[in-house]
Amino acid sequence: MQVESLFPAIAKWVNGGYGHIEIGDQEGLGFIARALDYGGLVFEDEKPRTLAESMAVLEKELARWFEEYENG
Numbered sequence: 001m002q003v004e005s006l007f008p009a010i011a012k013w014v015n016g017g018y019g020h021i022e023i024g025d026q027e028g029l030g031f032i033a034r035a036l037d038y039g040g041l042v043f044e045d046e047k048p049r050t051l052a053e054s055m056a057v058l059e060k061e062l063a064r065w066f067e068e069y070e071n072g
Contacts, residue, residue, distance in 0.1 A: 007055055009062035023054045033058050035065075 004011040013019060019037035026032045033054035035043040043061045048054040 007059045009059050009066055010055065012066065013062050021058055023051060023058070035062055 004015075010021060013035060014021065019035060019042065022032070022034040022036065024032065030046060031048055031050075031054070033045045033048050034041060035058055042065065043058070045054075045057050045061070048057055
């Protein structure tokens with residue numbers, strides 16, 4: 001199964017030119033998941049403990065962002 005079908009909002013964000021995501025361990029902060037556009041930070045979560053949790057939270061929040069962005 002392709003990543004795009006599992007995480008459509010993340011795929012739209014990255015492939016659609018909206019911005020990029022960051023997932024990983026950041027010194028002093030621990031594990032972190034971020035979505036950034038060309039103006040800066042759009043979403044950040046320091047609660048995920050795994051890659052799977054990070055992908056899930058990014059998918060949820062980016063889907064919410066797209067819903068608000070596209071519906072005004």
